Amino acid sequence: MFKKVGSLLFFITFSLFVFAQQSNIKFDRINYKDGLSQSDVTSIIQDYRGLIWMGTQDGLNLFNGFEFTVFSHDLSDSTSISNNFVHVLFEDSDSNLWIGTENGLNLFNRAKQNFRHFLKGTTSKNTKKLNVWSITEDENKNVWVGTDSKLFKLTKNTTTPSNYSISKINLPLSTKINELLIRKLLFINADELLIATESNGLFLYNPTTKVLEQFTTENSKLKSNIIWDIHKDSQGFIGIATNNGINILNTQTKTIISVKDLDD
Numbered sequence: 001m002f003k004k005v006g007s008l009l010f011f012i013t014f015s016l017f018v019f020a021q022q023s024n025i026k027f028d029r030i031n032y033k034d035g036l037s038q039s040d041v042t043s044i045i046q047d048y049r050g051l052i053w054m055g056t057q058d059g060l061n062l063f064n065g066f067e068f069t070v071f072s073h074d075l076s077d078s079t080s081i082s083n084n085f086v087h088v089l090f091e092d093s094d095s096n097l098w099i100g101t102e103n104g105l106n107l108f109n110r111a112k113q114n115f116r117h118f119l120k121g122t123t124s125k126n127t128k129k130l131n132v133w134s135i136t137e138d139e140n141k142n143v144w145v146g147t148d149s150k151l152f153k154l155t156k157n158t159t160t161p162s163n164y165s166i167s168k169i170n171l172p173l174s175t176k177i178n179e180l181l182i183r184k185l186l187f188i189n190a191d192e193l194l195i196a197t198e199s200n201g202l203f204l205y206n207p208t209t210k211v212l213e214q215f216t217t218e219n220s221k222l223k224s225n226i227i228w229d230i231h232k233d234s235q236g237f238i239g240i241a242t243n244n245g246i247n248i249l250n251t252q253t254k255t256i257i258s259v260k261d262l263d264d
Contacts, residue, residue: 030063034068035061035067035068035070036054036056036061036068037056037058037059037060037061037068037070037072038056038057038058038059039056040056040057040058041054041055041056042055042056042057042085042086042087042088043055043086043087043088043089044089045089045090045091047091047095047097048091048095051063051064052064052065053089053097055086055087055088055089055099056084056086057084057085057086058072058084058085059071059072059073059081059084059086060072060081060086060099071115072084077114079112079114079115079116080114080115081099081101081106081115082101082103082104082105082106082115082117082120083101083102083103083104083129084101084102085101085102085103086099086100086101087100087101087102087131087132087133088100088132088133088134088135090135090136090137092137092141092143093137093141094141096108097110098135098143099115100132100133100134100135100145101131101132102129102131103120103129103130103131104117104118104119104120104129104130104132105117105118105119105120105130105132105135105145106118118145118154118164118166119132119145119147119152119166128149130147130148130149130150131147131148132145132146132147133146133147133148133182133183133184134146134182134183134184134185134196135185136185136186136187137187138187138190138193138207139187139190141156142154142155142156143164144185144187144193145185146180146182146183146184146185146195147180147182148179148180148181148182149179149180150168150169150180151168151169151171151180151182151185151195152166152167152168152169153166153167153169153207154166155167169205169207171203171205171212172210172212173212174214177200179199180195180197180200181197181198181199181200182195182196182197183196183197183198183227183228183229184196184227184228184229184230186230186231186232186238188232188236188238188251191206191207191208191209192204192205192206192251193205193206193207194230194238194249196227196228196229196230196240197225197227198226198227198228199225199226200214200216200225201214201215201216201217201220201222201225201227202214202215202216202222202227202230202240202249202256203215204254213254215249215256220255220256221247221256221257221258222240222242222247222256223242223244223245223246223247223258224242224243224244224245225242226242226243226244227240227241227242228241228242228243229241230249236251236252237249237250237251238251240256245258245259246258246259247259
């Protein structure tokens with residue numbers, strides 16, 4: 001999991017160094033000695049109120065600038081977070097905070113300071129946990145969730161906004177694909193969803209027409225079929241972080257180029 005930041009580590013570190021030199025910004029280190037539940041931070045966001053949320057391998061942390069509040073799974077409390085291993089944090093356009101964990105999706109209730117569970121496995125030994133790796137939102141405020149095995153869409157009930165209907169998206173996958181292994185979801189526009197996977201390359205899915213296109217090392221210049229992250233820049237290009245370097249997806253031509261090609 002930690003390899004997903006490796007491809008971009010140099011560029012991020014260099015950018016932060018240059019920016020810090022120009023702005024004289026000072027960095028402080030925060031770890032478990034300061035109240036963080038664990039030092040392995042897997043995800044971090046700032047919510048609409050300016051509060052910092054950090055997901056770790058051992059709990060969800062809320063930092064108000066002075067102290068931490070830690071949310072942990074409690075077997076005796078059905079409203080506690082579903083699992084302590086947090087993969088992803090996402091705040092939607094209605095300021096709802098979603099938390100993807102090693103066992104299901106959580107929606108945080110700020111008023112009650114507890115969690116509502118979705119896509120959570122049971123305690124049965126025969127039930128496989130649903131690892132939630134990515135969360136995003138479309139223009140209609142539907143929440144899309146990527147797991148190891150499936151893609152889901154949560155649609156808010158128009159009459160009861162607190163209720164959501166969950167639908168599994170049946171992707172027309174090749175029979176060669178045993179597990180989807182979704183790692184990142186990104187909408188290019190209303191009709192195009194990019195799905196980055198750990199071993200199956202990159203998918204481009206149209207939710208309206210149900211058409212699915214796959215980019216791999218065999219049919220494109222993709223450096224590796226193991227993709228950890230994707231990001232859209234201000235020009236509309238998509239940066240693709242793999243375990244073997246960086247690619248760029250041109251959203252207009254739907255072609256993938258390598259970073260080396262940019263200098264040619």
